[in-house]
Amino acid sequence: MNKEIKIKKHEVAHHFDNSEQEFNSAKLGMWAFLGQEILFFSGLFVAYIIFRMMHPEMFIYASKHLDWKMGALNTVILILSSFTMVMAVRSAQVNKLKQCVNYLIATFSFAGMFMVVKGFEYASKISHGYLPAKFFNAESAHESLHIFFGIYFTMTGLHGLHVLVGMGLIIWLIIKAKKGHFYEDYYTPLEMVGLYWHLVDLIWIFLFPLLYLIG
Amino acid sequence: MGHLENINFFKAAKGFKSWLITVDHKRIGIMYLLFIVAAFTLGGLAAGIMRIELLSPDKVLLTAKQYNQFFTLHGAIMVFLFIIPSIPAALGNFFLPLQIGAKDVAFPKLNLASLYIYVFGALFCVYSMWHGAVDTGWTFYTPYSTTTDTSVISMTLGAFILGFSSILTGMNFIVTVHKMRAPGMTWFRMPLFVWSLYATSILQVLATPVLAITLLLLIVEKTMGIGIFDPAIGGDPVLFQHFFWFYSHPAVYIMILPAMGIMSELFTTFTKKNIFGYKAIAYSSIAIALVSFLVWGHHMFLSGQSDLASTIFSALTFIVAIPSAIKVFNWISTMYKGSIDLKTPFLYGLSFLFLFSVGGFTGIVLGTLSLDVHMHDTYYVVAHFHYVMMGGTVMGFLGGLHYWWPKMFGKMYNEFWAKIACALIFVGFNMVFFTQFILGSKGMPRRYYSYLDQFQPLHQFSTSGTWVMGLGFIIVFIYLINSLFRKEEVSNSPWGGITLEWQTTSPPPVYNFIETPIVDNDPYDFEKVKI
Amino acid sequence: MSKDNNHGHHFIVPVKFYVGTLIALLILTVITVAAAQIDLGAAANNVLAMLIASVKAGLVICFFMGMFWDKGFNRIILFSTLAFFGIFITFCVLDIGFRGDTYKYEKGKYNLKQVVTPLKENKYHD
Amino acid sequence: MSTKNNSLVSSGDIWFPEPLSTLAKDIDYLYYVTMWGSVIIFLGMFLISIYFLLKYRRTKSNLVAQKQVIENHKLEIAWTVIPLILVMILFVWGFKDYLRLRIPPEDTLKINVTGAKWFWSFEYPKNNIKTLNQVYVPVNQSIEFKMISKDVLHNLFIPNLRIKRDVIPNSYSGLWFKAEKVGRYQIFCTEYCGDKHSEMLADLIVLSEEDYEEWLNSANESEDIPLEDLGKKLYTAKACNGCHSLDGSNMVGPTWKGLFGKIRNFTDGTSVKSDENYIRESIVYPQKKLVKGYQNVMPSYAGLLSDREIDGIIEYIKTLK
Secondary structure, X not given: OOOOOOOOOOOOOOOOOOHHHHXXXXXXXXXXXXXXXXXXXXXXXXXXXXXXXXXXXXHHHHHOOOOHHHHHHXXXXXXXXXXXXHHHHHHHHOOOHHHHHHHHHHHHHHHHHHHHHHHHHHHHHHHHOOOOHHHOOOOOOOOOHHHHHHHHHHHHHHHHHHHHHHHHHHHHHHHHHHOOOOEOOEOHHHHHHHHHHHHHHHHHHHHHHHHHOOO | OHHHHHOEOOOOOOOHHHHHOOOOHHHHHXXXXXXXXXXXXXHHHHHHXXXXXXXXXXXXXXOHXXXXXXXXXXXXXXXXXXXXXXXXXXXXXXXXXXXXXXXXXXXXXXXXXXXXXXXXXXXXXXXXXXXXXXXXXXXXXXXXXXXXXXXXXXXXXXXXXXXXXXXHHHHHHHHHHHHOOOOOOOHHHOOHHHHHHHHHHHHHHHHHHHHHHHHXXXXXXXXXXXXXXXXXXXXXXXXXXXXXXXXXXXXXXXXXXXXXXHHHHHHHHOOOOOOOOHHHHHHHHHHHHHHHHHOHHHHOXXXXXXXXXXXXXXXXXHHHHHHHHHHHHHHXXXXXXXXXXXXXXXXXXXXXXXXXXXXXXXXXXXXXXXXXXHHOOEHXXXXXXXXXXXXXXXXXXXXXXHXXXXXXXXXXXXXXXXXXXXXXXXXXXXXXXXXXXXXXXXXXXXXXXXXXXXXXXXXXXXXXHHHHHHHHHHHHHHHHHHHOOOOOOOOOOOOOOOOXXXXXXXXXXXXXXXXXXXXXXXXXXXXXXXX | OOOOOOOOOOOOOOHHHHHHHXXXXXXXXXXXXXXXXXXXXXXXXXXHHHHHHHHHHHHHHHHHOOHHHOOHHHHHHHHHHHHHHHHHHHHHHHHHHOOOOEEEEEOOEEEEOXXXXXXXXXXOOO | OOOXXXXXXXXXXXXXXXXXXXHHHHHHHHHHHHHHHHHHHHHHHHHHHHHHHHHOEOOOOOOOOOOOOOOOHHHHHHHHHHHHHHHHHHHHHHHHHHHHHHOOOOOOEEEEEEEEOOEEEEEEOOXXXXXXXXXXXXXXXXXXXXXXXXXXXXXXXXXXXXXXXXXXXXXXXXXXXXXXXXXXXXXXXXXXXXXXXXXXXXXXXXXXXXXXXXXXXXXXXXXXXXXXXXXXXXXXXXXXHHXXXXXXXXXXXXXXXXXXXXXEEEOOOOEEEOOHHHHHHHHHOOOOOOEOOOOOOOOOOOOOOOHHHHHHHHHHHHHOO
């Protein structure tokens, strides 16, 4: 494993004038994609705000059923994974390719940990019967408690899906990094997946207080 | 760069496979054009059958449920499969890089991916049409959409996937306009068609994701019943309308802005005169794109929405009407002191001008709170949005198609038949939809399978108009296909247009320009540029 | 068609910078959790939680995502996205929060009757 | 489908059915102001364009535009500000009328309206009368509807009064009007609600003061008239005549002629002799037993017919041999 990774020169695409234009185009396109992702999640945040306005006391009662310690742990895990992702991009910029691969593997494992913790949380919810409306069979003081869990599962489920997609992309990055595609003059895919990963972390930063730490 | 430079993009690669894996924006544009014409035909047939059914209050062809499935089919196909992708994906893909002097769009592979996502989404829609078609209307209002047993889930999945094709096209265009302009082409030397596509892309990227989450929530609501939209368990159906219209009003501007861009091209080339108020038109495109996010509530004045919100939406609706008015006045003033050549593309331009203005004035009627109470969900609204969408976008699309046909295929169509078809479409269109204004204000509600006998004469006259218009569209189809088999070649700029796409051969070479053009003049400066 | 394959070298951020941001984020997470325990009243807690989350988000965007050293237009995309997100929230709240039939009780003064929701037998709980 | 109500098309002027209230007339007035304003501006644009098309036609001498006029700031500012002012006037005017539409006066006659899949039921709370697809109101009296839906979204639209409001399942929505002319007027459902959306019609019957009082008495003195006559009256009052015939011909529903005592065989293969219990059950829960060859479209009358009224219908069916 300690074989030095051989750099594979990157050929700029035919329709771009130079790699600078290629990199900036990719970054602009990525930011447009992130803008679209934010608005995609905005629908869920608006639904959360509207239903919290409609049933405020139910939300407070419901959030007691969530284990904030697990939520906090997940937040820390995601922040660490963001850090390792940024370090991976940086090490590619300074041609430390071995270090870049290790950081990517670290990010991947943090993401895995996040999903495992999420799995435990879901397991405890299912066992208590706190599922979206059709399958909700726990007794509850509030007759519309199932809406909270409907919103909870939709938000965290969609976010979990984005984490899984992120993990797939990181594997793809690890394979390419091992083959020496990334070096100081070309690390665009690495930076783009990094941006995507930071957005996934960003959304969890807002999800955590809204769902787990109510009043 | 090898020999590819001066062979036109049709002959550059042969065989079916070369079309399937092409990343050339011109070929992708033509493939989009084929799908869009097919979707328009399918949607048009559905409308024709509906109108025949409405010849009499009792059953002519369809039962009540079938009629409801047909109007949903007509709405969904026309909106998601035809009108949103029509100008940006077909003509936009082909001409955006050409007009800014680029070799291709910023992400060619992504461009091909969005074409395949479009096809994949279209398959979902076709599947759901065949297997228990949806009967909820293209708006999928809950709680009806969550309680009906028709295949709402596969249709919403289809629309969900089509949304991504639209987002990716929008992203591609934003980056292309920002990063791929020819040297010397500043923002105010770009043609106005590019400005309108840029404004459309902002809308596509920032509005479509909310449609995606709305449809996703609808699917989750239908399968798991999370109760956000279902009133029986504490949800709020009006909230669904907010989610749906937050996307769908910017969507109607996604539909009209590209057509407005084509108008600026037609009104300059066929009057051989620089556009009147270039900056005004460019800024009003962007203004429309931004203000369009503030007005969606005028679809919901009567839906149980609070009166405060309705009042604010009504006021903002009037503000969004102003930029469109400015554009129309600018186009008319462009004709002043021009040298006007009444070829078919320009005839479509003029019919856009008048039909879109009628649509605009009736839009102001519908934006007024007290009048909307009477007019809402009647045929008045049906006539209004057909005047704006069909009178606007379809006329713009046909105008652009005829204007750029020689450039795309290197063949000229038959001018005589084109004028006849344009007249037929114009007359037929007004027969169909002007009567519907009167039908609507007289109280005929929308989406009615059978109606009171007293409305029958108006309905029959409206249906007869669809046959005239249908004939017009058939003639257009015939002579355009026929033009492909003509022998004589077409010069670089048959209409005398001077924007960049007219400075290369028609059909253009694979990389658009022999050598990258240097731009040092305004896009429509007829004095400086002599072709 | 000269193609120079190398970048103008980008500004490479020193490691200390990233480590600093990481620590700041972890501290803020602890603060968020601590703030949630003490009860300052529903409204204040919400505002505080959102404030801390926004600061954390700002840190991630500026330093981890590199917006701090980035070209202007990417910022415009981000701000316009957040603006439209804000518009979506304000108009939905404008509707949901002010429902009810308006009635006029004094000259020129209006008020809202309380929204009356019917007694619904709950489909999943009857 | 034919209707006994005043015609919408032939009454009133080209654009609107005949207005019933002063408020309707004001709304028409605002519409005409907007329409004629638009026609004037449209004609202005049309004539200027025609003039340009004729004057600056491309001829041998006029091959390229004579003067590249590209902007005129005064003109552009004018055609931005003037339309803005005009539309803002329209907005304020529309908003004032909208408030008059939305805010009911104090002393209104309250009627509860329930929209369900494909029929309207009206309830007079003070004199506990329930009617189906028909609402009787006195003339020149402010009426207030309190509307709720039992299932999907509906929308009550009375074209002659220019009023319309969605009927939603999760909260009450209000409408008010004052009809100033006697007559029968059409009510539509204008929010798409499924297969029979286009048949979810009702009649607004505006009566003079005395007729309304007389109708009120006749409606609730159903206690003392004999059961057969009550059944006969309900046959039309409750819209049974829309689907069931008396002369043996089968319409949407089976005929009532000779129904009592006949063997009825159902879609699930079972069959039963039709007696009081069977008829009562098919009135209140029509979906339970479906006669072969008929669709399951009969709305349930649970809560819309009192027990005495159901007995009346049963007695009336017995008389139909």
